[in-house]
Amino acid sequence: MTLKIGVIGTGMIGRDHTRRIQQVLAGAEVVALSDVNAASAEAVRKDLAPNAKLYDTGEALIAAPEVQAVLVTSWGATHEPYVLAAIAAGKPVFCEKPLATTAEGARRIVDAEVKFGRRLVQVGFMRRYDAGYVALKHAVENHTGAPILVHAAHRNPAVPEAYLTPMAIHDTMIHEIDVFRWLLNDDYVSARVLYPRNAARSHTKLRDPQVVVLETQKGVLINVEIFVNCAYGYDIQCEVVGEEGTAKLPEPMTVDMRLGAKRQSTILTDWKDRFVASYDVELNHFIAAASKGGATGPSAWDGFAAAVTSDACVLAQESNGQAVAIELPARPSLYN
Ligand code: NAI
């Protein structure tokens, strides 16, 4: 069976996921496209999915009889209504991060899915599918003993002028927020944010870098440096310190060169390249589960937990280094 997918939002990642479905993965095809920028949808149709039908609105695409599953890759603020519409239509939906821009919005999605009675939503937290993180989780669960500390960094070479202080959390660190819940099988109880002096490449509306300290229910302390104007590359670092030893996220594969009395290796500069394989794997999982009418992987509950945590981190950004409590309500049994 070939799963017929509709894509809402044909910008950078919508185009890239369409390419994946059309050219890399088996078992699915893009049959419908929609974007508020009709020219963007038309360009993606022309370049990648010539048989796809264009829809004026995401709602019309979701309702279309030929669409069996939906990909939501539009701007974050538009995710919630589209995911709710897909659930109402009983169609599996892959939603890029964030699931919703507020915890209340994410909760509405959880409630709708619980009412529907079966999982339909997969959130685009692709790091859970990255071979390096999977190997790290294996090491943490089998070799290094109970985790005590995590040291992490999320560095981008540069960001657009419109990227402001809170985006360091809900656009960028949201990946760490999700992946550490999964890696440690734990939940957060508090967040603190500390700032060094502002980097010279930043501006008055962006505190950069910043350090977020998360504490978990099991007493693990996690410090995450977010530095989105680091200039030198796209660099994701993570080291877990356990009772018996430490485990570090592997570096992406690179050739070690010895040239002109120097050792050199390349550092990536684009997140698309760093996680290219994990995007393939996450969509493969989506296609497999959606073909059976459901969803697996990062759930609406995970999207909600990430939203609650990122709201607390944004509050902590304005709390002069004070801890902000993070509380999750009871998890519905659908997500056990
Ligand atoms: P983008 O700006 O390149 O593309 C977004 C597209 O959505 C645009 O073409 C825009 O016209 C369209 N759009 C906006 N409102 C719409 C609406 N109501 N209905 C239909 N289309 C609409 O943005 P990008 O970078 O592709 O990001 C899209 C989403 O993917 C964001 O939520 C972002 O956080 C997420 N993302 C996830 C990444 C990951 O590593 N998992 C990486 C980059 C983005």
Ligand code: ISE
């Ligand atoms: C972007 O939206 C992503 O999701 C990337 O994975 C992240 O590294 C980057 O900081 C975000 O802006």
